[in-house]
Amino acid sequence: MQSIEQTSRRNFLKIAAATGGGLFLGFNWSNAATLPIVVNPEALAAGAVNFNSFLSIGTDNIITIFSPNPEIGQGIKTAFPMIVAEELDADWTLVKTVQANLDTNKYERQVTGGSGAVPHSWERLRKAGATARYLLVESAAKRWNVPASEITTEKGKVFHKTSGKSLTYGELAEDASKIAVPKEIKLKQEKDFTLIGQSVRNVDNKNIITGKPLFGLDFYREGMLFALIQRPKAFGLKLKSVDSAAAKKMPGIVDVVTFENSVAVVGKSTWQVKKAREALKIEYEKEFDLESSADHNRIFKQLLENGEATVRRKNGNVEEAFKNAFKVVTAEYQCPFLPHSPLEPMNFFAHVREDGVELVGPTQTPDRARNEAAKITGFPPEKVTVEITRQGGGFGRRLSADYAIEATHVSKLVKAPVKVIWTREDDMTGGTYRPAVRYRFEAALDKSGQMIGYKLRGVGMNSGNPTREDNFPSGAVDNLLIDSVEHKSPITTGPWRAPITNFLAYAEQSFLDEVAEAAGKDPIQFRLELFEKAKKSPVGEIKYDIDRMVAVTKLAAEKSNWGKKKGVHQGFSVYFSHRSYVAQVGEVVVEKGKPVLKNVIAAVDCGIVINKSGSLQQVRGGVVDGVGHAMYGNMTFKDGAPDQNNFNGFRLIRMSEIPEVDVHFVNNGISPTGLGEPALPPAGAAAANAFYKATKKRLRNQPFTEEEAFKNIS
Amino acid sequence: MALLKLQINNRSYEADVEEDTPLLWVLRDNLGLVGTKFGCGIAQCGACTVHLDGEAVRSCVLPVSAVGKGKVTTIEGLSENGDHPVQKAWEEVDVAQCGYCQAGQIMTAAAFLKKNPKPTDAQIVETMSGNLCRCGTYHRIKEAVKSAASKTK
Numbered sequence: 001m002q003s004i005e006q007t008s009r010r011n012f013l014k015i016a017a018a019t020g021g022g023l024f025l026g027f028n029w030s031n032a033a034t035l036p037i038v039v040n041p042e043a044l045a046a047g048a049v050n051f052n053s054f055l056s057i058g059t060d061n062i063i064t065i066f067s068p069n070p071e072i073g074q075g076i077k078t079a080f081p082m083i084v085a086e087e088l089d090a091d092w093t094l095v096k097t098v099q100a101n102l103d104t105n106k107y108e109r110q111v112t113g114g115s116g117a118v119p120h121s122w123e124r125l126r127k128a129g130a131t132a133r134y135l136l137v138e139s140a141a142k143r144w145n146v147p148a149s150e151i152t153t154e155k156g157k158v159f160h161k162t163s164g165k166s167l168t169y170g171e172l173a174e175d176a177s178k179i180a181v182p183k184e185i186k187l188k189q190e191k192d193f194t195l196i197g198q199s200v201r202n203v204d205n206k207n208i209i210t211g212k213p214l215f216g217l218d219f220y221r222e223g224m225l226f227a228l229i230q231r232p233k234a235f236g237l238k239l240k241s242v243d244s245a246a247a248k249k250m251p252g253i254v255d256v257v258t259f260e261n262s263v264a265v266v267g268k269s270t271w272q273v274k275k276a277r278e279a280l281k282i283e284y285e286k287e288f289d290l291e292s293s294a295d296h297n298r299i300f301k302q303l304l305e306n307g308e309a310t311v312r313r314k315n316g317n318v319e320e321a322f323k324n325a326f327k328v329v330t331a332e333y334q335c336p337f338l339p340h341s342p343l344e345p346m347n348f349f350a351h352v353r354e355d356g357v358e359l360v361g362p363t364q365t366p367d368r369a370r371n372e373a374a375k376i377t378g379f380p381p382e383k384v385t386v387e388i389t390r391q392g393g394g395f396g397r398r399l400s401a402d403y404a405i406e407a408t409h410v411s412k413l414v415k416a417p418v419k420v421i422w423t424r425e426d427d428m429t430g431g432t433y434r435p436a437v438r439y440r441f442e443a444a445l446d447k448s449g450q451m452i453g454y455k456l457r458g459v460g461m462n463s464g465n466p467t468r469e470d471n472f473p474s475g476a477v478d479n480l481l482i483d484s485v486e487h488k489s490p491i492t493t494g495p496w497r498a499p500i501t502n503f504l505a506y507a508e509q510s511f512l513d514e515v516a517e518a519a520g521k522d523p524i525q526f527r528l529e530l531f532e533k534a535k536k537s538p539v540g541e542i543k544y545d546i547d548r549m550v551a552v553t554k555l556a557a558e559k560s561n562w563g564k565k566k567g568v569h570q571g572f573s574v575y576f577s578h579r580s581y582v583a584q585v586g587e588v589v590v591e592k593g594k595p596v597l598k599n600v601i602a603a604v605d606c607g608i609v610i611n612k613s614g615s616l617q618q619v620r621g622g623v624v625d626g627v628g629h630a631m632y633g634n635m636t637f638k639d640g641a642p643d644q645n646n647f648n649g650f651r652l653i654r655m656s657e658i659p660e661v662d663v664h665f666v667n668n669g670i671s672p673t674g675l676g677e678p679a680l681p682p683a684g685a686a687a688a689n690a691f692y693k694a695t696k697k698r699l700r701n702q703p704f705t706e707e708e709a710f711k712n713i714s
Numbered sequence: 715m716a717l718l719k720l721q722i723n724n725r726s727y728e729a730d731v732e733e734d735t736p737l738l739w740v741l742r743d744n745l746g747l748v749g750t751k752f753g754c755g756i757a758q759c760g761a762c763t764v765h766l767d768g769e770a771v772r773s774c775v776l777p778v779s780a781v782g783k784g785k786v787t788t789i790e791g792l793s794e795n796g797d798h799p800v801q802k803a804w805e806e807v808d809v810a811q812c813g814y815c816q817a818g819q820i821m822t823a824a825a826f827l828k829k830n831p832k833p834t835d836a837q838i839v840e841t842m843s844g845n846l847c848r849c850g851t852y853h854r855i856k857e858a859v860k861s862a863a864s865k866t867k
Contacts (some may be wrong), residue, residue: 014755071812073811073812073813074811074814075811133772199808201805201808202808202810202811204810204813205808205810206796206805207802208804208810208813208816208817209789209796209801209804209805209810209816209817209820210749210790210796211747211749211750211788211790211817212749213748213749214813214828215751215814216755217748217751217752218748218760220743220746220748227741230860242810251732266810267738269731269744270739270742270743271731271732271734271735271736271743275732295724310807324807341752341848342812342848343751343759343761343812343814343815343846343847343848344751344812344814345753346751346752390810390813391814391816392751392812392814393814393848394812394813395848423755424753424754424755424756425755460792487843526800537771561781585867597725613808614808617811617849617851617854618811620850620851620853621811621849621850621851624848624850625848625849625850628850642866646754646755646756647754647756647758647759648756648758649847652846652848653850654843654844654846654852655839655842655843655845655852655855655856656839656840657843658850658852658853660853661853707764
């Protein structure tokens with residue numbers, strides 16, 4: 001408990017210095033039921049106040065809000081304060097957001113992942129803003145001796161219209177801090193929002209466009225050493241011997257240290273350690289099978305046929321349905337390994353001191369970094385601090401703490417502050433990939449084209465369950481079997497933006513296009529009939545909202561003028577993931593004999609949109625990411641080693657290759673349901689189905705550009 | 715090691731470095747100019763783009779000894795107050811997501827517009843396709859370059 005008070009006090013003093021006193025509201029980000037409490041400086045100094053985070057209003061009218069979740073480009077550092085400012089009626093130009101350091105006593109879920117930050121914090125943030133507004137209004141009522149009901153607020157000011165009086169929030173902050181916090185607080189109605197739903201620019205824009213130090217790689221400390229690490233060049237190898245004599249003699253090199261299967265070259269500059277690393281002589285030996293992509297292809301087919309499958313969902317009698325089928329449609333889809341490729345490579349600063357550990361860097365899970373550092377050093381976790389920097393993309397890669405672990409090891413071994421840096425080659429060959437997967441789908445149709453049976457088997461690498469068995473079309477088919485088989489690979493894998501669904505949605509929505517065609521139905525009409533069936537006579541449990549699926553489907557059809565454009569080949573896809581609903585229409589035009597994806601129309605239901613500008617870009621970026629990887633992304637292996645190690649071998653989508661992305665949000669007043677991931681999953685199928693319309697060739701493997709069908713036409 | 719004199723952002727700098735050190739790492743590790751980013755190290759992504767005598771170059775593959783008396787401009791020196799037309803357009807269009815690639819994008823765009831103040835859409839796309847943005851902000855990069863072009867005389 002001691003440490004909470006000390007940390008809190010330190011933060012408090014920092015804000016106090018920045019704002020020159022005023023109202024301090026501590027609010028609990030982790031429990032929406034807990035109302036914010038006024039933190040009075042004396043009580044705080046005495047360590048008597050139990051609180052979790054700060055919203056401060058300074059006498060200079062500056063409102064400071066700590067944002068606990070790591071910013072990786074999803075726009076949370078802008079969206080969070082918008083929500084607080086809305087309820088507070090703050091003057092947006094006077095709101096400042098500060099990235100909070102890791103503090104598990106103050107915050108819950110200090111994680112960026114799963115598109116969960118806004119859904120998780122929506123109500124907490126609103127209450128924090130609304131409570132502060134209440135206190136300001138009450139204090140003004142007291143000062144003017146008028147009923148609080150006659151007082152209005154706007155843009156950081158309190159008004160009493162009948163007397164013409166007004167005060168700024170800053171002028172009232174001291175008084176407000178003495179008012180008792182209400183037991184209940186009324187939140188605004190959506191129709192009264194003035195900031196939420198508007199376009200607000202990224203709060204870090206100015207720093208970004210002028211090149212200010214923001215990112216983990218930009219963090220430098222006096223006396224800091226640089227480390228590059230040589231890891232085994234293939235998955236399945238382990239370290240046998242190291243000869244570092246030549247490397248140690250090179251200029252600027254301080255030490256070469258070994259831990260686990262890693263050899264770290266530590267020195268005075270990035271370039272010096274990079275050159276010295278090339279002088280290492282290391283021998284490895286085989287620990288596990290050295291897998292190649294050809295092995296994976298064989299394993300996939302073997303396990304699809306003979307693997308021992310785990311049943312994930314079963315409805316009705318599938319065998320009977322397929323026996324009675326008028327028509328059976330079968331198809332297999334496969335996707336490759338993918339690196340995350342955030343543009344800022346992995347890096348982390350660690351200083352293992354005698355009294356604790358200081359960590360600084362880009363991480364989506366600071367708590368994991370801290371716990372791992374504690375384990376390595378033997379310090380209790382509260383002796384490990386983690387400062388979270390802005391991050392040059394994450395895409396799930398920074399959910400792994402491996403590079404923070406490395407930094408801790410190296411700092412401990414060389415007894416100095418160290419920054420571990422990964423080159424792009426390290427980043428691309430260093431593992432935790434999106435694992436490859438293969439799906440087999442089977443559909444049974446009756447004479448009228450009704451889908452009476454559905455089977456899906458997923459075979460994944462280290463993926464656990466590579467299906468999402470309760471997603472559509474589950475619930476809409478009487479007889480259904482979804483199962484999975486897993487292969488344990490020594491190639492390290494981890495979550496990649498929209499885990500599982502990033503590939504599953506492509507495969508499923510492409511397959512349903514095949515089934516619709518076999519049933520002789522329009523792909524959208526086919527899905528609408530299934531939604532209707534799920535609504536009228538649901539089969540088993542349904543874990544998605546059918547009405548929201550229908551709404552985005554119809555909106556995408558309407559906005560794309562579905563089926564009515566001449567010379568435009570349209571493909572449809574709709575998917576529910578991470579709580580949100582997205583339908584997309586891909587549009588392919590044949591230019592000089594080549595099919596080109598010109599446009600994607602996206603209909604999005606993520607509940608209430610917080611920041612119009614950020615959300616629009618989030619959807620566009622998600623589509624570009626989904627289309628780009630579906631078209632070009634391919635990581636292959638030979639004897640356990642990746643064949644691609646940089647952007648010359650691994651192709652990322654570029655400006656000349658993107659479609660236009662036309663975004664439409666559903667406005668239904670539902671609380672926000674997340675947007676960092678949901679726009680990505682449907683993109684692959686919207687493109688594949690549109691390409692099919694243009695070429696009559698199915699694209700059943702990613703990347704599309706490696707498909708025979710695609711090669712022949714482009 | 716050699717003591718090299720460099721002209722960067724209209725200032726003189728000295729760096730005691732090995733001659734084959736890429737300019738990028740001298741800027742970052744030795745001179746504290748960290749606005750220029752490391753992305754790939756092989757001139758594929760453009761995050762490290764700076765101007766050398768007005769030309770956009772990839773500082774990750776440019777040995778510092780090759781800079782000679784050339785005038786280097788980095789994102790920190792593109793304008794006094796972050797108000798270069800390209801920077802302003804980036805802010806107004808709200809281009810950045812994570813923001814990591816944007817300094818390189820801005821430097822590429824600024825050099826391009828200086829030579830070609832009235833570019834066609836195709837020329838913008840051709841030039842800017844040399845810079846990667848992993849967040850996929852390409853639509854807005856294109857919009858911002860067009861907007862900056864319309865305001866540059």
